[in-house]
Amino acid sequence: MNGTRAVIAGIGHTEFSQNSGRSTLQLAAEASRDAIRDAGFSPTEVDGTVTFSMDTNDELALIRTIGVPMLRFCARTRGGGGGASATVQLAAAAVESGQADAVLVYRAFNERSAHRFGQPVQANPDPAWNWASPFSLNTPAKVYSLTFQRYMYEFGLTNEDFGRYTVVARDWASTNPNAQFYERPITLEDHQDSRWIVEPILRKLDCCLESDGGVALLITSAKRAADHGADAVPILASSAIQLEGGHEMFAYYHEDLCEYPEGRVLGQQLYNRAGITADDIDVAMIYENFSPIVFLQLEAFGFCGRGEASDFIKDGHIGRGGSLPVNTNGGLLGEGYIHGMNNIVEGVRQLRGTSANQISGAEHVLVSAGRSGIILGR
Amino acid sequence: MTTVRPPIFDFDDAFFWEGAREHKLLIQRCGDCGILRHPPTPLCATCGSTNNQATESSGDGTILTWIISQHPTEPDAEPRIVILVQLDEGTRIVSNLIDVEPTHDQTLNDKRVVVCFVDYDGTILPQFRLAGSQP
Numbered sequence: 215m216n217g218t219r220a221v222i223a224g225i226g227h228t229e230f231s232q233n234s235g236r237s238t239l240q241l242a243a244e245a246s247r248d249a250i251r252d253a254g255f256s257p258t259e260v261d262g263t264v265t266f267s268m269d270t271n272d273e274l275a276l277i278r279t280i281g282v283p284m285l286r287f288c289a290r291t292r293g294g295g296g297g298a299s300a301t302v303q304l305a306a307a308a309v310e311s312g313q314a315d316a317v318l319v320y321r322a323f324n325e326r327s328a329h330r331f332g333q334p335v336q337a338n339p340d341p342a343w344n345w346a347s348p349f350s351l352n353t354p355a356k357v358y359s360l361t362f363q364r365y366m367y368e369f370g371l372t373n374e375d376f377g378r379y380t381v382v383a384r385d386w387a388s389t390n391p392n393a394q395f396y397e398r399p400i401t402l403e404d405h406q407d408s409r410w411i412v413e414p415i416l417r418k419l420d421c422c423l424e425s426d427g428g429v430a431l432l433i434t435s436a437k438r439a440a441d442h443g444a445d446a447v448p449i450l451a452s453s454a455i456q457l458e459g460g461h462e463m464f465a466y467y468h469e470d471l472c473e474y475p476e477g478r479v480l481g482q483q484l485y486n487r488a489g490i491t492a493d494d495i496d497v498a499m500i501y502e503n504f505s506p507i508v509f510l511q512l513e514a515f516g517f518c519g520r521g522e523a524s525d526f527i528k529d530g531h532i533g534r535g536g537s538l539p540v541n542t543n544g545g546l547l548g549e550g551y552i553h554g555m556n557n558i559v560e561g562v563r564q565l566r567g568t569s570a571n572q573i574s575g576a577e578h579v580l581v582s583a584g585r586s587g588i589i590l591g592r
Numbered sequence: 593m594t595t596v597r598p599p600i601f602d603f604d605d606a607f608f609w610e611g612a613r614e615h616k617l618l619i620q621r622c623g624d625c626g627i628l629r630h631p632p633t634p635l636c637a638t639c640g641s642t643n644n645q646a647t648e649s650s651g652d653g654t655i656l657t658w659i660i661s662q663h664p665t666e667p668d669a670e671p672r673i674v675i676l677v678q679l680d681e682g683t684r685i686v687s688n689l690i691d692v693e694p695t696h697d698q699t700l701n702d703k704r705v706v707v708c709f710v711d712y713d714g715t716i717l718p719q720f721r722l723a724g725s726q727p
Contacts, residue, residue, distance in 0.1 A: 334666050337597075344599040345631050348717055349686050350661040350668040352597065360676055360686070364657035367701045412659055414696050458637070466676050467684055471656060 217437030220306035221446035222590065223316075224253025224432030225559045230394055230550030233327040234426035241428030242271040242322035243279040249430035250280070254442035255316055260432070262287035262314030264304045266321055266553065268294055276320065287314035291454075291586070293462045294331075295501055296476075298554030300586035303452035305433035315434060321555045322428030330424050346464060354503060355421060357463050359412040362506040364471040366415065369521040373414055375528075376505040377405035380419045380547055382533040383502075387544025390570040394423055395548045420505040422546040429555035431562075447565045447590050450578070451487035454586035455480045462585070472521070474507075476585040477514030484580070485516075488589040492516040496576040497564045498532075498540045499557035501583040502547060508540065511582055534571075542571040554583045561590050595667040596712040604632045607646050612716045615709040618646040619683050630683035651707030652723070653677040658689065658700045677705060677720060690719045 226248025228234065228241050250257055260282045263273050267290040277285060289304045291297030298321075305317035325331060334352040338344060351357050366372070384400045387393035400419065408418040432444075439446035455476045459467045468475050485491055492515055502508045509523035517538055518526040526532070532540035543549040543560035550556060561579040563569040578591045599609055611618035619628050622636040623643030635642050655675045662671040671694040677685050689700065690710065704723035709716055 334663060338600050341600055341602050341605055342631065344605055345686050348596045348599050348715065349674055349688050350596075350663075350666075350672045351674055351686060352666065352668075353663070356659060356661055356674070359659045360657055360674060363659055364676075364701065367657070367699075412661075415659065464686075466686065471676075 217435060218310060219436050220309040220433055220449050221436050221439045222302070222431050222449060222562050223434050223439035223442065223444035223446045224249040224251070224255065225562050226250070226252055226430045227552070227556060227559055228428045230392065230425050230427040230552065230556065232394070232426065234324055238322045238324055238428070239271050239275055239279060241426070242276055242320050242430070245322060245428035245430035246276065246280050246318055246320050249432045250318065253432040253434070253439065253444045255432060255434070257281040258283055260316045260318045261285060262305065262308050262317035264289045264291070264301045264317055264319045266291050266294070266297060266301070269321055269323070271320070271322055282318070287317065293585070295503060295554045296462050296583050296585040297454065298501060298583035298586065299452065299558065299581055299588045300454035300583070301555070302431065302433065302449060302558065302588045303454055303586065305431070306449050306452050309433055309435055315438060317433045319431040319433060320428065321553050323553070324426040325551065326424040326426050332421065332424055342461060342464060354463070355411045355416055358504055358507070359415040361465050361471050362415050362504070365506065365510065368472045369524065371524055373417060373420070374402065374406065375524040376420050376509070377402050377417070378527050379505040379508050380405050382527065383541055383545045383548040385533060386542050386571055387548025390543050390549060392570070393544040393549040394425065395544060416504055419547070422503045422551040423548070425550035425552060427550055427552045427556075429552045429559055431558060445566050447562045448592070449588055450591040451484045451589040452587070453480055453483040453487065455483065456585065474510040474514040474584065477511050477582065480582070480585060480587050481515040484587050484589050488578070488591065490578060490589070494578050495538065495580045497542060497561070497573050497579045498538055499561050499579065499581040500540055500545070501554045501557065502541070502545055505547065507584065511584060515580065515582065539573050542569055542573065557581055558588070565590055565592055594670055594672060594712060596715050596717060597667055598715045604634050608632060611646065612709060612718055615716070617649040617651050617707045617718050619649050619679070619681055621645045621647040628681055628683050630685060649679050649681055649707070653679040653705055653720070655689070655700050655703045655705055656684070660694045660696065673700070675700070675705070675720060685718070688717070688719050689721070691721050691725060
């Protein structure tokens with residue numbers, strides 16, 4: 215492999231919990247320290263950072279905390295969790311263009327014990343909310359359900375179909391000691407007993423697990439990673455797609471409400487850049503704030519056809535022994551919701567052979583945040 | 593009683609809410625090339641013009657998708673039906689369906705609707721009724 219190509223050389227994370235009991239800066243710092251150490255680097259070698267535009271941990275506060283003397287590259291992703299994989303794209307772009315040698319990617323929050331994203335917005339954060347909140351669309355669950363309802367109507371699905379995804383995610387989580395739902399698998403009946411959030415579309419167990427925690431990655435060149443003895447995972451492709459008329463929350467204005475067009479274009483980009491097809495993906499990590507978004511992404515990335523995700527899941531493809539294991543850490547419903555970043559960590563582990571739910575012979579892992587994605591591979 | 597969280601009036605959107613006060617459902621229209629757009633934007637993506645005009649919608653449309661919105665501690669403590677309407681002019685708008693029981697055992701997709709205006713404690717919102725139903 216070309217020595218200038220970007221790799222994920224280190225991963226780090228805190229525990230994932232409902233109440234971390236410490237500052238988000240401490241969570242960011244602990245995860246960052248661990249990612250740098252995992253790569254065999256010293257903090258003094260880090261010269262770039264990438265985080266989310268929404269992250270509240272200032273770069274200068276973080277480098278003072280962990281002992282990074284100088285940065286020559288800082289970038290932040292647009293939007294929310296849809297930008298999770300774009301952090302890797304930005305870091306890889308910096309490394310491969312020579313703007314930075316070792317880029318620390320971090321994301322940390324107390325998203326359960328402090329500011330919860332799932333709560334109703336109290337004031338419109340920006341004018342786009344004018345077209346939603348006066349009409350009572352004021353929580354992510356309601357905002358997303360408005361498109362999920364059409365998908366259910368079009369393909370004759372019920373909430374039970376979505377529940378089958380959650381059952382699989384909780385099964386993976388049940389054997390992952392990092393997961394908040396470790397040793398707590400559920401049945402479809404358990405899912406159907408959970409309370410409605412938006413009847414008849416989303417139940418509580420269709421929603422991601424609001425969490426406290428931090429995740430970090432250390433991204434550098436293949437050559438530098440090898441010089442440091444890192445167990446590095448190559449980034450075969452990365453991309454982030456925005457389409458005119460699209461919106462992170464209000465996906466109401468694309469012609470077809472039953473597809474995820476950003477995901478479809480993203481998949482094409484990633485497969486082309488990596489020189490592979492959907493058939494070559496061994497494990498898929500798929501961002502899920504709510505279970506139905508997995509259905510839309512399975513279809514967008516070509517793992518099954520339009521409207522076929524429900525049968526694809528029912529037929530056992532995404533669970534243990536399936537043809538395409540999905541979210542083998544339990545995903546954001548089962549492990550924790552660190553804005554999608556913990557799914558990247560699991561992707562790296564699958565390729566290192568260190569996952570709690572290791573898929574033997576995994577060579578290509580897709581990590582999708584819906585509108586940003588990466589393909590990692592050996 | 594249903595209450596609402598009022599919109600922010602900004603440069604790009606104010607005409608819409610001022611129109612609603614006069615019981616008009618306005619759609620932004622490029623004064624040069626005639627393209628309709630919603631939500632509004634300050635410049636026409638087709639021709640680059642800032643000659644932003646508005647046209648009054650017939651108010652007729654079709655429900656694409658819908659949910660029942662309810663939150664115990666929010667303005668929708670009483671359930672409301674939220675709809676995404678495809679207006680006959682071609683643009684789409686999020687609104688509410690009124691005068692229909694907010695129950696799940698009905699199919700509202702693809703139903704025809706017509707606009708009306710409701711004053712919620714000083715905020716006038718465009719709302720919709722099923723076409724053919726009496727106000």
